Amino acid sequence: MPEGGVGHYVGAGQIARADHAECDAQVAGIVAYHERNGYRRGGAYNEHVCQHGGRWLHYTGPNQATGNTWANLNLHAVCAVIGSDDVPTPALLTAMRAAWDEAGGGGWITPHSYWFQTACCGDPLRAWIAAGAPAPGGPAPGPTHRRHNGMTILWINFNSAVYAYLVAGDLTIIKGFDGPTGAYGFPQSALNFAQATNCGMVQMNGAEWKRLLEKNGLV
Ligand SMILES: [Zn+2]
Ligand SMILES: [Zn+2]
DSSP: OSSEEEEOOOOOOOOSSSGGGGHHHHHHHHHHHHHTTOTTTTOOOOEEEEEOOOOEEOSSSEEEEEEEHHHHHHHEEEEOOOOOOOOHHHHHHHHHHHHHHHTOOSSSSEEHHHHSSOTTTOOOHHHHHHOOOTTTTOOOOOOOOOOOTEEOOHHHOOTTTEEEEEEEEEEEEEEEEEESGGGGGGHHHHHHHHHTTTOOOOEHHHHHHHHHHHHHHHH
């Protein structure tokens, strides 16, 4: 069962087809392109969805979509077959929500850009996901409280500044926190993340800090 879902779009170079009869071939073309370029059988994404509500589930489990090992192993990756200038339709949003829910990852949805520096999955889908990715016409999603299995926010006070990182159990940095500080001088974004995910925050000692930097190639 995935820990959550990730939203993607095809983006630049692709345009959603007006005629649904053409979507099968478009999706097959994307998958074939991935396979030719060294991705696993079935392509980078677990699933595609189109503007007409069509869905193509290629496989479940580990994917190659998100540029982040933990996310690829643990999150159901759904790609909207839209380009950068296409506005997602209600049928697409409904299909995307159903794709995550049926895979078991509907409780926690993030855009690709949460994990990796990218414009994916575009501003309209990102805004929708930030609002909880509700099914159009459906009930508003409830608050999600998910624990990041095996993940912790580690922090250190160094030269009077607090540094905070979400790390996997092997000290791989998943995400850094910065921005305005809140209680105890922590970045408010780290406090919000810990509260929303029930993720623990633990202070690092100097040796752990050194290991974290080395492990992630930051020194
Ligand atoms: Zn993406
Ligand atoms: Zn279609």
